[in-house]
Amino acid sequence: MLSEIIEALNPKIGGKFIDCTLGGAGYTMAIAKMVGAKGKVLGIDLDVNALKNASQKIKDSKLKNVILAQGNFRNLKELAVENFSEKQKFDGIVFDLGLSSFQLDDESRGFSFKGERPLNMAFGPKSENDTISIINNYPLLELTRIFREYGEERMAYQIAKAIVDARRTKRIEKTSDLVSIIEDKIPLRFRTKIHPATRIFQALRMETNTELKNLEEVLPSAIALLKKGGILAVVSFHSGEDRIVKWFLRNNLEVNILTKKPLIPCAQEAAENPRARSAKLRVATKL
Numbered sequence: 286m287l288s289e290i291i292e293a294l295n296p297k298i299g300g301k302f303i304d305c306t307l308g309g310a311g312y313t314m315a316i317a318k319m320v321g322a323k324g325k326v327l328g329i330d331l332d333v334n335a336l337k338n339a340s341q342k343i344k345d346s347k348l349k350n351v352i353l354a355q356g357n358f359r360n361l362k363e364l365a366v367e368n369f370s371e372k373q374k375f376d377g378i379v380f381d382l383g384l385s386s387f388q389l390d391d392e393s394r395g396f397s398f399k400g401e402r403p404l405n406m407a408f409g410p411k412s413e414n415d416t417i418s419i420i421n422n423y424p425l426l427e428l429t430r431i432f433r434e435y436g437e438e439r440m441a442y443q444i445a446k447a448i449v450d451a452r453r454t455k456r457i458e459k460t461s462d463l464v465s466i467i468e469d470k471i472p473l474r475f476r477t478k479i480h481p482a483t484r485i486f487q488a489l490r491m492e493t494n495t496e497l498k499n500l501e502e503v504l505p506s507a508i509a510l511l512k513k514g515g516i517l518a519v520v521s522f523h524s525g526e527d528r529i530v531k532w533f534l535r536n537n538l539e540v541n542i543l544t545k546k547p548l549i550p551c552a553q554e555a556a557e558n559p560r561a562r563s564a565k566l567r568v569a570t571k572l
């Protein structure tokens with residue numbers, strides 16, 4: 286939703302922005318080009334590989350006004366203070382939540398259910414939970430809860446039960462082990478165009494990275510770091526994330542909501558990029 290984001294943020298020469306989810310640096314570089322040499326963009330990501338990759342792209346494009354920082358956006362205040370003066374306020378802060386296509390394709394990690402990959406769904410080098418221990422140690426009802434809440438999976442209990450039964454005989458360590466357990470459990474009549482493992486993988490990724498908690502914690506700091514008239518833009522891909530953003534904005538007296546209903550991608554973007562289909566953009570300005 287790059288064009289919608291740029292339209293919402295409306296970066297001007299000399300502007301200061303934070304991209305809390307750097308990823309492939311698409312948003313960061315687009316903003317950096319617009320704010321010119323006097324402006325600055327701080328790009329944050331938990332993922333060391335994403336930072337390396339972005340750093341090369343930024344170097345190749347000769348942009349000198351981007352600062353990159355490794356860290357969890359949950360600690361936004363600290364990351365901003367480490368890289369700017371304590372009093373610095375920003376013209377815009379953007380979030381493009383979830384995972385990047387680069388992470389999905391990374392065979393050393395387990396974000397995709399294709400192939401035989403280690404079950405590691407952490408964005409960063411350290412995460413609060415690790416995916417293998419979630420799968421092998423969480424009690425049945427806790428697994429059911431995350432599959433239901435984060436995966437919106439109708440067969441959450443049945444799949445959790447199949448995992449608990451399977452791990453009694455063999456520790457589950459590879460994505461392929463998990464995929465076979467799920468495929469065996471979902472009858473053909475319940476299969477849709479979406480692979481049955483998609484929702485379970487999403488749930489495990491969200492639990493591994495405590496994604497909803499990070500979002501809840503960062504939103505007040507993001508507003509505090511904005512100038513008057515500064516813009517907050519959040520692209521979410523999950524109904525739980527969108528609900529957090531919606532209610533945070535509705536209950537916040539310091540903001541004016543610019544998107545009464547969330548913006549969704551245009552038909553062309555949705556057709557070209559399946560992941561974009563569930564994207565929702567909410568934008569607000571600080572009063």
Ligand SMILES: C[S@@+](CC[C@H](N)C(=O)[O-])C[C@H]1O[C@@H](n2cnc3c(N)ncnc32)[C@H](O)[C@@H]1O
Pocket residue numbers: 305306307308309310311312313329330331332335356357358359381382383384385408499
């Ligand atoms: C959807 S991608 C962003 C894509 C980016 N807008 C672009 O133009 O390429 C999301 C990125 O956010 C990062 N991320 C997710 N949660 C994070 C968190 N709590 N703190 C820092 N980075 C996070 C992921 O590692 C991933 O690289």
